[in-house]
Amino acid sequence: MHSKFAPIISIFSFLLDFDKKKRFQYCRFFSISYGSVCLCVFFSIQGYGCQDDTIFCGVFDGHGQWGHYVAKAVRESLPQQLLCRWQEAVALTSLIDGEKRLGDCQFDLLRQSYLAAAAAVDEELRRSRRLDAVNSGCTALSIVKQGDLMVVANVGDSRAVLATTSDDGDVTAVQLTVDFKPDLPQEKARIIQCEGRVHCLDDEPGVHRVWVPHRDAPGLAMSRAFGDYCVKDYGVISAPEVTQRRITARDQFVILATDGVWDVLSNEEAVRIVAATPDREKAAKRLVECAVRGWRRKRRGVAVDDCSAVCLFFHSPAP
Numbered sequence: 001m002h003s004k005f006a007p008i009i010s011i012f013s014f015l016l017d018f019d020k021k022k023r024f025q026y027c028r029f030f031s032i033s034y035g036s037v038c039l040c041v042f043f044s045i046q047g048y049g050c051q052d053d054t055i056f057c058g059v060f061d062g063h064g065q066w067g068h069y070v071a072k073a074v075r076e077s078l079p080q081q082l083l084c085r086w087q088e089a090v091a092l093t094s095l096i097d098g099e100k101r102l103g104d105c106q107f108d109l110l111r112q113s114y115l116a117a118a119a120a121v122d123e124e125l126r127r128s129r130r131l132d133a134v135n136s137g138c139t140a141l142s143i144v145k146q147g148d149l150m151v152v153a154n155v156g157d158s159r160a161v162l163a164t165t166s167d168d169g170d171v172t173a174v175q176l177t178v179d180f181k182p183d184l185p186q187e188k189a190r191i192i193q194c195e196g197r198v199h200c201l202d203d204e205p206g207v208h209r210v211w212v213p214h215r216d217a218p219g220l221a222m223s224r225a226f227g228d229y230c231v232k233d234y235g236v237i238s239a240p241e242v243t244q245r246r247i248t249a250r251d252q253f254v255i256l257a258t259d260g261v262w263d264v265l266s267n268e269e270a271v272r273i274v275a276a277t278p279d280r281e282k283a284a285k286r287l288v289e290c291a292v293r294g295w296r297r298k299r300r301g302v303a304v305d306d307c308s309a310v311c312l313f314f315h316s317p318a319p
Contacts, residue, residue: 048083054146056082059310061158061258063225064136064218070227071138073131074121078140081117089113107151110144111242114153122226122238135218137227140240141177141256143312148247150254152176153240157222157259163271165250171275173267178241179259180224183208187223187235196234210236253283253313260305261287264294274311284309 048056056079062071089109093102102109118140125133139156152160160176182188182198188208191198197211201219209219210231218230226238245251255270265273265287273290277283287309295304 048079048144051146054144055312056142056144057256057310057312058140058142059158059256059258059308060138060140061156061306061308062136062138063220064228066132066136067138067227069131070125070133070136073125073128074138074140074226077121077124078117078142081120082113082144085113085116085120086110106146106149107244110151110244114151114240114242118153118155118226118238118240125227126229131227133227134229137220137225139222139225139258143254143256145247145312150245150247151242152245153242154178154180155224155226155238155240156180159257159259159262159267161255161257161267161270162245163252163254163275164248165252171252171271173271175267176243176245176254179262180222180241181208182210182221182223184223190237191223191235194233194235196231196236210234247314249315251314253311255287256310256312257287257291258306258308260295260307261291261309263305264298265291280311280313280317284311287311 048054058075058078060071060075062068064070086109089112090102093105093109125131139158141154141156141158141160142152143160144151144153154160154177157179158177159179162174162176163171164174166172178184180187182191188198191210195213197213198208199211200207200209207221209221210223211217211219212231212234218228220228220231220236223235224237224239228236232238253274255274257270261270269290270287273287274283277286288307291307291309292304295302295307
């Protein structure tokens with residue numbers, strides 16, 4: 001959803017004490033968004049699941065007439081649905097295989113819990129009488145970090161990028177997620193198999209969209225989303241891709257940002273901007289401001305897309 005109005009800013013910050021070994025005791029989270037009606041919403045839970053070393057955070061990017069409300073509904077429901085299923089899976093595994101087995105299947109439990117939670121949230125939206133999510137929807141990019149395990153779940157075209165230190169001491173970017181656009185081979189194949197169509201408009205070369213079989217609607221620019229039930233029978237799905245990363249001393253921070261940021265900034269540019277910001281509380285703000293300037297410089301005459309970013313730092317700054 002594009003915006004031509006004044007910025008709306010949302011900023012969060014908090015300090016977490018992780019495990020008693022002091023290995024990852026410092027964690028700061030900052031976010032900021034630029035948009036007309038703040039279609040992007042953020043959520044963070046300190047001590048997620050009553051566990052001091054666990055955090056949940058996410059960014060939910062709405063689109064369509066009621067996209068803001070869909071994003072808020074997903075933000076409110078997904079963490080609860082995930083936690084319920086995760087706790088049930090952990091309890092069942094502990095009962096059957098004992099505590100020692102939990103460490104071996106920690107990621108698998110979270111992955112299956114994420115998939116079940118996403119399906120439940122999407123069905124909940126479909127049945128809702130308060131929301132019209134037929135032609136509106138939202139993407140969802142979220143992280144669960146427990147100790148040094150970070151699990152990333154992505155529905156849509158927002159992106160997570162990790163900043164890590166290379167052997168030569170430089171901070172480099174590692175993309176953790178796939179941008180689920182309709183022209184990706186596996187996504188396009190699924191959509192076509194379901195009788196949906198994928199093509200660009202004449203005035204938007206390179207921007208692939210999803211269309212129903214016999215008319216040019218709705219023109220969804222992503223292949224996975226919550227809501228958007230007008231194309232759910234034609235290959236658009238809400239299943240997240242769930243991946244894991246073990247955080248090491250080399251890993252500095254992770255950026256979660258909506259497609260509006262990545263449309264004008266590369267992964268390396270975003271990491272350099274955040275790494276070069278002395279005040280970490282201003283890192284996300286500076287990143288979004290650079291993205292907005294990029295839109296105005298590179299895409300003159302085009303309304304600035306909603307640009308939102310979250311920066312999650314893993315370690316305390318050097319003294």
